[in-house]
Amino acid sequence: MKYLSILLIVLLSACSTAVPVTAKFPDAPGKGSMERCTDLVKLQDGVKLSDVSKTISINYETYYSCAVKADTWQEWYQIQKNIYEKAGK
Amino acid sequence: MWIVELLPDWVLHLILLAGIVGTTAGFVLGMIPVIKQYIIPIRVISIILVVFGLFLEGALFDNQTWILRVKEVEAKLAIAEAESAKANNKITEKSNTQNNKQKEKTVIVKQYIDREVKRYDNQCVIPNEFVKAHNDSAERAK
Numbered sequence: 001m002k003y004l005s006i007l008l009i010v011l012l013s014a015c016s017t018a019v020p021v022t023a024k025f026p027d028a029p030g031k032g033s034m035e036r037c038t039d040l041v042k043l044q045d046g047v048k049l050s051d052v053s054k055t056i057s058i059n060y061e062t063y064y065s066c067a068v069k070a071d072t073w074q075e076w077y078q079i080q081k082n083i084y085e086k087a088g089k
Numbered sequence: 090m091w092i093v094e095l096l097p098d099w100v101l102h103l104i105l106l107a108g109i110v111g112t113t114a115g116f117v118l119g120m121i122p123v124i125k126q127y128i129i130p131i132r133v134i135s136i137i138l139v140v141f142g143l144f145l146e147g148a149l150f151d152n153q154t155w156i157l158r159v160k161e162v163e164a165k166l167a168i169a170e171a172e173s174a175k176a177n178n179k180i181t182e183k184s185n186t187q188n189n190k191q192k193e194k195t196v197i198v199k200q201y202i203d204r205e206v207k208r209y210d211n212q213c214v215i216p217n218e219f220v221k222a223h224n225d226s227a228e229r230a231k
Contacts, residue, residue, distance in 0.1 A: 021162050026173040030181035032188070040227035043220045050207040052215055052223075054199055059227060061195040065188050072184040079176045087169035 023084070029076045037066035092145065093152045101149050105142025111135025 028034050040059045043052060093101070115132035118124050124131065 042224040048210040049213040087165045
């Protein structure tokens with residue numbers, strides 16, 4: 001029984017399979033993509049029309065830069081997915 | 090498998106070879122007096138060696154197959170990583186260009202405001218209700 005147990009342990013040792021391959025997670029698309037979208041600028045009381053226009057313009061810029069960020073991440077995901085699916089075949 | 094990784098390949102081959110030689114000796118050369126004297130232990134040990142040797146040969150073959158597969162996957166991953174880095178540079182460049190264009194556009198719009206809209210500053214009073222509505226909309230929902 002003792003020898004049988006030893007033999008069983010030796011045979012079962014064949015089941016231990018270490019997986020040495022590790023895939024590096026792809027980097028983010030640029031440093032800016034990791035930054036949070038900034039808050040929109042607010043108006044002060046008694047503000048002039050030109051200041052309102054400028055604030056709106058700044059806020060649109062903020063929105064579009066954030067939209068670019070979102071588009072970039074979507075494109076990044078799609079491309080990286082294709083690359084890694086191709087590698088897995 | 091640790092035994093396969095621990096022992097050199099030739100030791101595994103030697104175990105099987107010893108088992109085959111021992112089994113052959115134990116069953117074929119039994120008539121020789123020296124061998125006849127130890128026939129039972131030779132047969133038992135040899136059969137154990139053959140069984141264990143075959144097991145190790147199988148493990149060795151399996152291990153080598155896996156090593157080849159790992160190398161294949163590593164090569165594929167290296168290509169994928171290179172492609173991924175290249176694609177990342179392209180995407181980053183594209184996003185930087187778009188952001189710069191947007192900034193340039195804002196500068197032009199601001200210049201236009203200074204030139205054309207500023208003239209109406211005295212004619213138009215912005216009510217506080219408008220300011221409140223704008224600021225409430227601009228605030229991130231909590």
